[in-house]
Amino acid sequence: MVRQRGTFAPPYQEMVKWSSQWAESVRIERAGMRYSQLLLPTLKEEPADAEVVSHKLMLRAGMIRKLAAGIYTFLPLGVRVMQKVERIIREEMNRAGAQELLMPCVLPADLWKESGRWDQYGRELLRIKDRHERDYCFGPTHEEVITDLARREISSYRQLPVNLYQIQTKFRDEVRPRFGAMRAREFLMKDAYSFDVDEEGAERSYRQMYDAYTRIFRRCGLQFRAVEADTGLIGGSFSHEFMVLADTGEDVTVSCAECDYAANLERAEVGRVVEESDEEMRELEMIETPGQRTVEEVTSFLGVLPEKLVKTIVIETEKGVVAVLVRGDHEINEAKLRRHLGITQLQMAGDELIAEVTHAPRGFAGPVKLEADIIADFAVKGMKNFVTGANEPDAHMINVNLDRDFEADEFADIRLAKEGDPCPRCPGKLQVSKGVEVGHIFKLGTKYSEAMGASYLDAEGGEKPLVMGCYGIGVGRTMAAAIEQNHDDDGIIFPMSIAPFSVLILPVNNKDTRIMRAAEDLYLTLVKNGVEVLLDDRDERPGVKFKDADLIGIPLRLTVGEKNLKTGMVEIKVRSSAEVILVKLDEAPEVITKMISAELKDG
């Protein structure tokens, strides 16, 4: 329209006024936005209290601001990204047949007392009282509420299966919140709960969620892995964590280089390859090792490698005392040991108990003539002539051998996996990498339904407990993880699917009427086509605009400059590849639209 006016150019201010009114009328879901009207406070300098890249960039790009420890305000740009992630989650949850509902964030204590978690949950549960001094808490998770709903509203097998989800603000009073949106106290979470008639159905629901999660994280542009995880206190038969690989992650993932085995370090098994040493058994000897307690001290004192030593750790459990043997260069995996022994309480023995069991001070325990059950790691099985404590002060034994000098009551896989260990599923080797847990799915079984009396009547009229599953996604954390994986020195590189805007139009000089007219024209055309576009109409120098453009990471940048405009061209720059293409001004909207849909095709 503007172009038809030929050489006549209205004063820019008037034109803006006129075209903003027009834009308002054609605005589709607020597709377009003018930078001058957006609250988008970018920071040139690095915020002092940000540690990880995503946190720094989210602050610098004006997405979030901190209100208190672990509590953040999301500014418009941050909200737009959040909403993109939410939308992907909703689409995939709905596609998987789940239904959205919304539960309260303030929960009555009664429900929590009923499940027993009011006392178990600990300080992480934010407890509050109302004016009548009644106990409430701010929901950190919603198993109790959903189970309560289920027991009231679900009574027949005809209503099953059903999967209900919500996207709700949670609060967990973390001991130490850190890394911005990565580990906040208040955070947005998608949590879903499935109810089935039996185990089989529950496993089907679990599988559906597994697939939905895979689609969700793929669409968010994340490189991730689903790994076997420990069910921890939530319980249940199995669970997977969706881990985004990132060096700043707080979780450790063990995966096989050859096959698709992957597990959380807490759960990771080690292949039971027993390397039988072909050494001849030598004569058992006791050697004085005054003051040498640690593996490091003993091995350097005796001049042997840690692989030749066996650590004896005395452990106290609710079922009694056990001595655990692991190779000198290995560490006990407490979660695996706990699961193996079927116990929940586990702690290193104190000096008194050690003295009682070994008749020696800490640091000199050994398996020979030890007055406790001995459970040994598989790696110990093939060892010959190893070093252990002597169960006497300041002494160790060398040339210790299994069966000849002592007997292990049991062998088990109880150590932490480490880089290069054999894979439990194939002949490959294990790798260790850091990651961020963005999603976690659990098959719960009947733990909550039985505790809270949530049952249904089957076709034969028999009363059965609902079989449950629960499935979480940290929305803010997913967003942070995406930034953690997609950035460079200049700023964020948003994947198209979760970008706050698809295109940024950057007029190089906003005092140049021709440039501004072209930019406005492009803006209006794109908005009309439903493209989410940000027009940088600020009266800033080009350098400032370019820096901000890179920082906020809009996938496509349309630069309107004097030189190219003279030949009727504009420049499109792809943020991720830095690729630059020149297109004709009037073809730009079409090219842009095609580029966007090409980027989104897997959604």
Place this chain on the structure above:
RNA sequence: CGGGGCGUAGCGCAGCCGGGAAGCGCACCUGCCUUGGGAGCAGGGGGUCGGAGGUUCAAAUCCUCUCGCCCCGACCA
């Protein structure tokens, strides 16, 4: 909860040791100038120095208490 550190303008910091007029850079406002990678010049606004108490003629500075925040660890998933 243990250890360490920091609270001074919107942001980043100096000043504190050795008490004596609250500063610097960026941002912000006005004007000029400039317009393809965070320009330049001139002028300007903005502070209960986290809070309370104490010492002193005088406290951002010294002392006591307190609150907040960050980092490491433990904890949690």
